[in-house]
Every structure is written in structure tokens, then in C-alpha cells.
Amino acid sequence: xxxxxxxxxxxxxxxxxxxxxxxxxxxxxxxxxxxxxxxxxxxxxxxxxxxxxxxxxxxxxxxxxxxxxxxxxxxxxxxxxxxxxxxxxxxxxxxxxxxxxxxxxxxxxxxxxxxxxxxxxxxxxxxxxxxxxxxxxxxxxxxxxxxxxxxxxxxxxxxxxxxxxxxxxxxxxxxxxxxxxxxxxxxxxxxxxxxxxxxxxxxxxxxxxxxxxxxxxxxxxxxxxxxxxxxxxxxxxxxxxxxxxxxxxxxxxxxxxxxxxxxxxxxxxxxxxxxxxxxxxxxxxxxxxxxxxxxxxxxxxxxxxxxxxxxxxxxxxxxxxxxxx
Amino acid sequence: xxxxxxxxxxxxxxxxxxxxxxxxxxxxxxxxxxxxxxxxxxxxxxxxxxxxxxxxxxxxxxxxxxxxxxxxxxxxxxxxxxxxxxxxxxxxxxxxxxxxxxxxxxxxxxxxxxxxxxxxxxxxxxxxxxxxxxxxxxxxxxxxxxxxxxxxxxxxxxxxxxxxxxxxxxxxxxxxxxxxxxxxxxxxxxxxxxxxxxxxxxxxxxxxxxxxxxxxxxxxxxxxxxxxxxxxxxxxxxxxxxxxxxxxxxxxxxxxxxxxxxxxxxxxxxxxxxxxxxxxxxxxxxxxxxxxxxxxxxxxxxxxxxxxxxxxxxxxxxxxxxxxxxxxxxxxxxxxxxxxxxxxxxxxxxxxxxxxxxxxxxxxxxxxxxxxxxxxxxxxxxxxxxxxxxxxxxxxxxxxxxxxxxxxxxxxxxxxxxxxxxxxxxx
Numbered sequence: 001x002x003x004x005x006x007x008x009x010x011x012x013x014x015x016x017x018x019x020x021x022x023x024x025x026x027x028x029x030x031x032x033x034x035x036x037x038x039x040x041x042x043x044x045x046x047x048x049x050x051x052x053x054x055x056x057x058x059x060x061x062x063x064x065x066x067x068x069x070x071x072x073x074x075x076x077x078x079x080x081x082x083x084x085x086x087x088x089x090x091x092x093x094x095x096x097x098x099x100x101x102x103x104x105x106x107x108x109x110x111x112x113x114x115x116x117x118x119x120x121x122x123x124x125x126x127x128x129x130x131x132x133x134x135x136x137x138x139x140x141x142x143x144x145x146x147x148x149x150x151x152x153x154x155x156x157x158x159x160x161x162x163x164x165x166x167x168x169x170x171x172x173x174x175x176x177x178x179x180x181x182x183x184x185x186x187x188x189x190x191x192x193x194x195x196x197x198x199x200x201x202x203x204x205x206x207x208x209x210x211x212x213x214x215x216x217x218x219x220x221x222x223x224x225x226x227x228x229x230x231x232x233x234x235x236x237x238x239x240x241x242x243x244x245x246x247x248x249x250x251x252x253x254x255x256x257x258x259x260x261x262x263x264x265x266x267x268x269x270x271x272x273x274x275x276x277x278x279x280x281x282x283x284x285x286x287x288x289x290x291x292x293x294x295x296x297x298x299x300x301x302x303x304x305x306x307x308x309x310x311x312x313x314x315x316x317x318x319x320x321x322x323x324x325x
Numbered sequence: 326x327x328x329x330x331x332x333x334x335x336x337x338x339x340x341x342x343x344x345x346x347x348x349x350x351x352x353x354x355x356x357x358x359x360x361x362x363x364x365x366x367x368x369x370x371x372x373x374x375x376x377x378x379x380x381x382x383x384x385x386x387x388x389x390x391x392x393x394x395x396x397x398x399x400x401x402x403x404x405x406x407x408x409x410x411x412x413x414x415x416x417x418x419x420x421x422x423x424x425x426x427x428x429x430x431x432x433x434x435x436x437x438x439x440x441x442x443x444x445x446x447x448x449x450x451x452x453x454x455x456x457x458x459x460x461x462x463x464x465x466x467x468x469x470x471x472x473x474x475x476x477x478x479x480x481x482x483x484x485x486x487x488x489x490x491x492x493x494x495x496x497x498x499x500x501x502x503x504x505x506x507x508x509x510x511x512x513x514x515x516x517x518x519x520x521x522x523x524x525x526x527x528x529x530x531x532x533x534x535x536x537x538x539x540x541x542x543x544x545x546x547x548x549x550x551x552x553x554x555x556x557x558x559x560x561x562x563x564x565x566x567x568x569x570x571x572x573x574x575x576x577x578x579x580x581x582x583x584x585x586x587x588x589x590x591x592x593x594x595x596x597x598x599x600x601x602x603x604x605x606x607x608x609x610x611x612x613x614x615x616x617x618x619x620x621x622x623x624x625x626x627x628x629x630x631x632x633x634x635x636x637x638x639x640x641x642x643x644x645x646x647x648x649x650x651x652x653x654x655x656x657x658x659x660x661x662x663x664x665x666x667x668x669x670x671x672x673x674x675x676x677x678x679x680x681x682x683x684x685x686x687x688x689x690x691x692x693x694x695x696x697x698x699x700x701x702x703x704x705x706x707x708x709x710x711x712x713x714x715x716x717x718x719x720x721x722x723x724x725x726x727x728x729x730x731x732x733x734x735x736x737x738x739x740x741x742x743x744x745x746x747x748x749x750x751x752x
Contacts, residue, residue: 224397
């Protein structure tokens with residue numbers, strides 16, 4: 001049971017965090033919002049967009065404002081798993097092997113252009129993201145909480161990219177698509193970057209304890225039975241063999257969302273309600289979360305790919321077809 | 326926390342009351358609908374059952390309410406959305422701080438649950454639909470029972486009885502109001518036929534010990550199918566009425582109007598093959614006179630085992646149970662007396678005619694309705710073991726109606742066959 005003080009503290013901390021991020025990032029409110037949901041839900045975020053849209057800046061700003069340890073891994077085709085996780089090196093003084101942690105050992109890890117690395121290296125993140133631990137040389141090393149992986153990727157159509165394996169994609173709680181800024185936002189970006197000293201990262205407004213407290217508060221938010229039932233029905237409707245699947249899903253979807261998708265719906269709905277200043281979850285929360293939670297979890301079949309169907313269209317059809325409680 | 330629990334209990338009580346009212350209203354409407362339908366069909370409805378509708382109210386109140394689903398709907402009705410459900414969940418978990426905050430935001434204590442009693446739009450629509458249905462049933466004309474027509478048990482023992490019955494069933498006022506009926510009857514020779522039947526009854530009364538053949542005079546009638554079974558087995562009664570009854574129908578009825586297909590004035594080529602054949606046979610039969618003692622039994626190969634059984638069974642004779650075939654059977658088969666029995670396909674006696682429209686009746690809410698009948702042969706029996714074909718009475722009535730019989734002819738025919746039936750029973 002949470003106290004009023006904890007509730008107030010968590011709310012104030014996140015109000016400051018949003019202000020700090022808004023001072024640096026122009027536009028992209030939706031992406032920032034999804035990033036905060038991810039933080040509050042204890043998940044990981046996959047940010048997709050063409051180069052130059054400020055993905056890396058957003059992650060750096062977030063990490064800095066949160067006051068968390070931050071590390072950046074630039075994924076390249078020759079990157080090896082040991083470069084991420086760390087390795088055992090021989091220490092001459094003690095004449096024994098000593099574990100040297102890799103960049104994964106941080107609160108906020110920016111995996112930049114994650115789909116430029118080979119699948120083997122990408123797979124090195126699997127254990128860290130799900131189990132929040134790393135096993136090297138037979139020894140397991142826990143990761144420090146809060147632990148958030150914010151990965152960016154270029155669209156897979158671009159040169160020199162490797163699609164992420166489904167198992168790894170599923171480990172990202174949400175996926176955010178960074179869109180191109182409109183004219184007003186572009187002008188503001190130009191002004192901030194070219195006038196004065198340019199962009200300066202914000203000072204930390206939170207600490208790891210605040211993040212964990214906020215997660216506890218959000219965890220106390222109630223999601224009643226009918227809303228859980230609604231979320232479950234939405235997930236089941238994404239399966240082509242499901243009884244409640246709409247026609248579009250039956251035609252164009254190869255694999256539907258996993259149970260992790262259902263968790264993402266509920267966690268995200270709670271976080272959204274918290275950030276909206278409410279104390280209860282609504283159906284609108286679940287519907288709004290649906291796209292970032294399931295966008296990367298639904299695999300289209302060949303027919304869907306060939307006919308240019310997008311997952312967004314499928315999800316819109318799912319929302320239409322599933323009646324609310 | 327206790328305050329919120331009380332609030333929730335209060336809302337749930339209103340919810341049960343709402344459900345009770347809804348069940349009660351729909352129960353009453355359902356019972357009203359059922360009772361109306363039952364009354365239309367069967368004429369009455371047990372009044373005790375009408376109280377069942379109001380029982381829905383108590384059922385609605387007594388049944389347990391699923392709180393989560395109800396609070397979700399109630400929250401929407403009361404304008405607080407899912408907050409009411411969220412508050413319930415917080416109270417259930419004991420999250421006092423969040424519950425207090427939520428109660429402040431949505432003003433949980435200011436909710437007015439009596440507003441839940443106002444019906445929703447879908448409920449109103451359903452109720453309106455049921456009421457419209459009730460109204461439609463109420464305004465519909467009475468449903469006609471298509472029950473089988475049975476012969477009346479009244480014994481027509483005398484001409485007076487027949488006359489009384491005719492008086493009852495076709496009063497003079499009706500004839501006065503419908504001059505066309507009288508005219509049509511006259512055209513068709515029905516008045517004469519009626520006199521003939523009445524005369525037959527009088528003759529029957531005049532020969533008490535005998536076994537009069539009431540229909541013998543129709544043996545050579547144009548519609549000779551019926552009369553040919555009786556042939557010349559006639560009652561020896563010498564009363565004037567009997568003599569009148571013995572007269573040939575053609576004599577009694579006079580020349581038939583040309584509009585009738587079996588009338589003498591109708592050229593055979595204008596008739597259907599069966600009708601033309603019958604007309605010719607009737608003529609030849611009439612020319613041979615009563616003295617013809619042809620005893621040829623000509624079985625008719627009519628479709629249906631009933632016809633077959635009739636053909637195989639011995640025809641009743643004056644002595645009772647003899648093998649005397651009826652006069653006219655051979656004639657009907659198109660053979661002269663003495664010739665070998667021939668088979669006449671009764672199918673020829675039927676001819677398909679286009680549907681004829683009968684009377685037009687106006688039904689409230691539907692406008693004019695015209696009943697039509699398609700005259701066609703009876704269904705063919707299949708196989709050797711086919712069951713006797715017994716046409717449904719309703720179908721017979723429709724067929725007769727479709728043949729454009731003049732008004733009153735049906736009743737006359739019915740009485741004619743009634744006489745025959747009595748003859749069969751008594752003989």
C-alpha cells in the first residue's frame with residue numbers, strides 16, 4: 001500500500017522530468033510519452049526512424065534527466081557479444097581471471113542502430129533484457145535496477161541492416177516510431193541548435209530511487225476484471241486462428257501478439273493513467289497503448305506484405321472488431 | 326474506507342432495483358405479447374399467467390449482481406466513466422490513498438444513483454419495438470383456423486329440415502341484397518337442382534320401408550361421375566315426389582347455361598378433353614333410356630389406390646352385395662354396352678387451368694387479398710403399396726372455389742353427398 005507522500009513525490013518527479021525533456025526535445029511528444037511509459041513499466045523501448053531525427057538525443061536526454069548511469073553502444077556489423085556484455089581477462093597481479101563489465105552494465109543503455117549488428121550480437125542482449133543479468137564464463141552477474149534498454153533502429157529496408165529476431169523484438173515492451181518534424185518543429189530545432197551555445201543536456205531531476213518509487217505507485221493502480229478481459233480479447237483477436245479474429249487478421253497475419261503483448265497493454269495503461277494524473281485505468285488507456293505495445297509483435301504473412309498491408313491497419317481493425325466490456 | 330463501502334452498497338442496491346424494474350417491464354411486455362398471441366389463436370389465455378410478468382421484478386431484485394460489470398456501466402451512466410469501477414477495485418485492494426484521491430476527483434459521494442433508473446436508449450428502442458409488435462398483433466384480423474371441415478351431425482330427415490337449414494344459411498335478405506346470387510343460381514340451374522334434391526327427400530319420406538336411392542336421378546346427369554354408381558337401381562316409390570325425384574336432372578334442371586362447361590349448348594371442342602368426353606357419354610347415356618340393362622363392370626384405372634379399391638370392390642346392388650355394375654360405367658369408359666371393359670384414365674377428367682382468382686377480401690393493414698387456386702390433377706401415387714389418396718377437405722374446397730361455382734352450389738353439393746352418405750350408412 002502506498003502513502004500519500006510517495007504518491008505526491010512520484011507525481012512531482014515525473015512532472016519535472018517531462019519539463020526537462022521538453023526543454024531539449026522539440027516535438028516528438030508521442031515518442032517521449034512512450035519512453036516514459038517504458039520507464040514506469042520497467043520495460044525496454046525500441047525506437048525506429050530514419051537517421052537524423054533525434055532518436056539518440058532523446059535517449060541521452062532521458063538518461064541525463066533521470067540521473068541514471070548511461071552507456072551507449074553503437075552497433076556495427078563487426079560488433080561482438082563480448083563487446084556488449086564484458087569479458088574475463090587475466091589479471092597478472094592476482095594470477096586469476098577477472099570480469100570486466102561491458103557497456104550493458106548501466107541503468108540506461110542506448111543500443112544505437114541495433115539492427116546493424118549481426119543476429120549473434122543482437123542475441124547477446126536477450127538474457128540481459130529479460131532476466132536482467134549477464135552470464136559470462138559460467139558466472140552470472142546481475143544488472144543494476146532500474147535497467148532500461150533504449151534501442152534505435154533504422155527501417156529494415158535500409159542498406160546494411162539485419163532484421164531483429166522475433167524473440168528479441170518481443171522483449172521490447174513498446175515500439176515508438178519517430179516521425180519527421182513538421183515545419184514549426186523544424187524551425188524550432190534550427191533555432192535551438194544554431195543560436196547561442198546550442199543544445200545542452202538537462203541537469204538530473206530524478207534519481208534511481210524516484211524511478212523505482214514511481215514504478216511502485218504505478219503498480220498499485222487498479223485494472224479491474226472487465227478491463228483485463230478487454231485487453232485479453234484484444235490480444236486474442238490478433239491471432240489468425242483465434243475465434244474472435246477479424247477478417248483482416250485471418251487474411252494477412254501470420255503470428256499474433258504474445259502474452260508479453262498483453263502485459264505491455266496493462267503495464268502501459270497504468271503508466272498512461274499515472275502520467276495523465278488519473279488514479280484509475282480506462283479503456284481509452286488500453287486502446288491508446290495498443291499500437292506501441294503490439295506494433296512489433298504482429299508478423300504479417302506473405303499476402304499481407306505483398307499487398308502492402310501495415311500492422312497499424314490490422315490493429316485498427318482489431319480495435320473495431322472487439323467490443324468493449 | 327467504510328464510507329466508500331457504504332456508497333458502493335448503495336449504488337448496487339439501486340442497480341438491483343433498476344434490474345428488477347427492467348425485468349418487470351420486459352416480463353410484463355413479454356407476457357402481454359404471449360397472451361395476445363395465444364388469445365388470437367386459441368381464444369383465451371389463463372388470467373393467472375398474466376401475473377408471471379410482474380414476477381420478473383422480484384427475480385431482478387433477488388438475483389445477485391456482478392458488481393464489476395454493473396459498476397462499469399453505472400459509471401458510464403453517471404458520467405464518471407471507469408472511475409467507479411476503479412474505485413471499487415481500489416477499495417477491494419485497500420489502497421486508501423489512491424481511493425481518496427480518486428473520490429475527490431470524480432466526486433464519488435456526489436453521485437446520484439437514482440439516475441440509473443432512467444432507461445437507456447437501446448432499452449427504450451427494444452420496449453418501443455415490443456409495443457409496436459403488440460399493437461400490430463392487436464390490429465391484425467383474427468387468425469383463421471385451418472381446421473378440417475367435418476360434416477355436421479344434424480340429421481336432415483325431411484324437406485322441412487332442409488328448408489330450415491337453407492333458410493338459416495342463406496336468408497332471403499342476403500338474396501335480396503345480392504341479386505346476382507339469385508341470378509347466378511338460376512343461370513346454373515341450381516334452383517332446379519335444389520328442387521330436385523328436396524323432391525328426393527320428400528320421396529324418401531314417402532317410402533318409409535324402402536331403401537330409396539336419393540341420387541338415382543342424377544345417374545345420367547352431366548356430372549355423371551357420382552350418379553353412375555347408382556345406375557337404374559331406383560326406388561319403386563310411386564309418390565309424386567318420388568316421380569319428381571326420378572326425373573332426369575336434365576329434365577328437372579332444364580337446359581344448362583352455355584357458360585357451364587358441361588352444358589349441352591357448349592360445343593365439345595370448346596371444352597377440355599375430359600369434359601367433352603363426359604358430355605358425349607352423358608348424351609349417349611340419356612339417349613339409351615332407363616331400360617338399358619347393361620351389366621358390364623368397367624373398372625376405372627384412376628390414379629390412386631382409392632380408385633383401384635373402388636374398382637375392385639363390388640358395387641352395392643338393390644339386392645345388396647351383388648356384382649351388378651352401375652349403369653353408365655361402360656358409357657363413361659366410352660364403350661357401348663356389351664363391349665369389353667375399357668380403361669379410362671381419370672387423368673383425362675382433370676385438366677390444368679390457369680389460376681383463377683376468387684373473391685377479394687380486404688384485410689386491415691394489408692389491403693385487398695385475393696386467394697387463387699391452381700386446378701391440377703391430384704398427386705400421383707407412387708408404387709404398388711401407395712396408400713389411398715384422400716384429398717384434404719381444405720384442398721377440395723379451394724379446388725371447388727377455383728372452379729368458379731355459382732354461389733350456393735357448394736352447399737347444395739354438400740347436402741347431396743350428405744344424402745348419399747346417409748344412404749350408404751343405412752343401406
